Amino acid sequence: MLKFLLVFCACVYTVTAGKHDAYRSYSVHNVQVRDMSDLQLLQDLQLNLGVDIWEHGMGGVRDAVVMVSPEQARSFLEALDENGIAHSLHIADVAKSLEEHENDLASYRSSRQNRMIFNDYPRYAEVDAYMERIAATYPNLVTLVNAGPSFEGRDIKYLKISTTNFTDASKPIYFMDAMMHAREWVTTPVALYSIHRLLENRRPEDQDLLDDIDWIILPIVNPDGYEFSQTDNRLWRKTRSVNLNVSTECIGVDANRNFDIEFNTTGVFTNPCSNLFPGPYAFSEVETQYVRDILLEYLPRIQLYNDIHSHGNYVLFCYANKTLPPNAAHIHHIGAAMGAIMDSMKLPQARFYLVGNSGLVLYPTSGSADDYAQVRLRI
The missing domain is CATH 3.40.630.10 (Zn peptidases)
Structure with a gap:
């Protein structure tokens, strides 16, 4: 029985690990934003490097939290250093962190027979x-x-x-x-x-x-x-709509940029692959x-x-x-x-x-x- 459990756990871990491989070696950094110019720099890096801003921060009050791919990490950190922006490593490997969280969640669920849905x-x-x-x-x-x-x-x-x-x-x-x-x-x-x-x-x-x-x-x-975020990609943000007239490669829209109020004017990206793509129309x-x-x-x-x-x-x-x-x-x-x-x-x-x-x-x-x-x- 013990052998079976060990094999079962190993199989579960393998499935979980593979599920998050897209974020292998991605890192997350705390960025000490000082003012609006620092926030604008992060916006520019989001556009130019494709970094994923988890939390934008507030100048002099709260750090920004930014996820970066291994390919863009060096350029991202150099840009911060060149502008005198202090930063620190928050998560070294996002995939590993997601795996650990999923295993912790599975352990929590198995220990509580009558868990409340909320x-x-x-x-x-x-x-x-x-x-x-x-x-x-x-x-x-x-x-x-x-x-x-x-x-x-x-x-x-x-x-x-x-x-x-x-x-x-x-x-x-x-x-x-x-x-x-x-x-x-x-x-x-x-x-x-x-x-x-x-x-x-x-x-x-x-x-x-x-x-x-x-x-x-x-x-x-x-x-x-x-x-989709539960089964395939934990960090998926958008809807899952397909519009071949917009893109044959990327799907989905940022739902909270899709309402008919100053549509597609600020804080959005026209690239359909972006997390901030507002959609083709309101x-x-x-x-x-x-x-x-x-x-x-x-x-x-x-x-x-x-x-x-x-x-x-x-x-x-x-x-x-x-x-x-x-x-x-x-x-x-x-x-x-x-x-x-x-x-x-x-x-x-x-x-x-x-x-x-x-x-x-x-x-x-x-x-x-x-x-x-x-x-x-x-x-």
């Missing part, structure tokens, strides 16, 4: 089954809606949670979605935990969140990309069309749109072109309150949340979901 990175089918169960368990509160198929044919479902079945027009709607970027696995558990707290573990002090608010929660916007992706349609259907009532992303501890608001909406002060006040609450509950080793305009705190972009919602909803 304490893991569930597959698409698990999330779908959970939503089906929730809808069946709470028929007087929950409506399960199938927005339609993804590009590859997976149903994109969301929950409508309401004590009045969305018939009370005086109640505001909070719309939350996650997993627009396929590799941001931590976002879906946040949406699932929100469902759990609203329905399965509702506390007396939170009853008003159910009584006074109607909820729309969409846990996986981009199921095709998410499944709403080219069926997945972003579903988000748009939900926003438009409930246009008068949505008071909060929460588009959940990672990596980094941020509470961000519009606009991504560095301009501010009329209610910026109000949004910042709410964001600061959110950040303070999350800071009070975070792990000691986690960084504090930064709150601010996304174009200033992170980097300018165009075609983002939150900007589109801000303009259309005028919230």
Whole structure:
């Protein structure tokens, strides 16, 4: 029996190792950005060398985190040195780090027989089954809606949670979605935990969140990309759409650059192989069309749109072109309150949340979901 287990473990490791071989000898570096010129240099290196910026950082406040291929590592580090930018090695071999994480995750899963779905990175089918169960368990509160198929044919479902079945027009709607970027696995558990707290573990002090608010929660916007990141390429970010008129080699679109707001103007790359390719036109992706349609259907009532992303501890608001909406002060006040609450509950080793305009705190972009919602909803 022991021999069998050893052979089995060896086989699992071999499969896991091969799965991540595309990132063999890729390295990740912390970059101490000082100001906007350093951030611009990283943007230029992203365009010219194809480096993958995991976290853009903030001048004098937070380091950037950048993944580099072995072929481009020397040029990347020389560019930093020539500009006097301090840096340090964060991960020496991304493939090895991914293998170790996957093995740790497998060990965690095997040690917990009754793990809660939001304490893991569930597959698409698990999330779908959970939503089906929730809808069946709470028929007087929950409506399960199938927005339609993804590009590859997976149903994109969301929950409508309401004590009045969305018939009370005086109640505001909070719309939350996650997993627009396929590799941001931590976002879906946040949406699932929100469902759990609203329905399965509702506390007396939170009853008003159910009584006074109607909820729309969409846990996986981009199921095709998410499944691909689970099975083939952990760091896949885009959708999985194929458009042979655009490219015969590369597929997919950055869903959070695909909305019809200053489309294809800032923070995007025209190369279809880039992680930041916005698509051939706004709403080219069926997945972003579903988000748009939900926003438009409930246009008068949505008071909060929460588009959940990672990596980094941020509470961000519009606009991504560095301009501010009329209610910026109000949004910042709410964001600061959110950040303070999350800071009070975070792990000691986690960084504090930064709150601010996304174009200033992170980097300018165009075609983002939150900007589109801000303009259309005028919230």
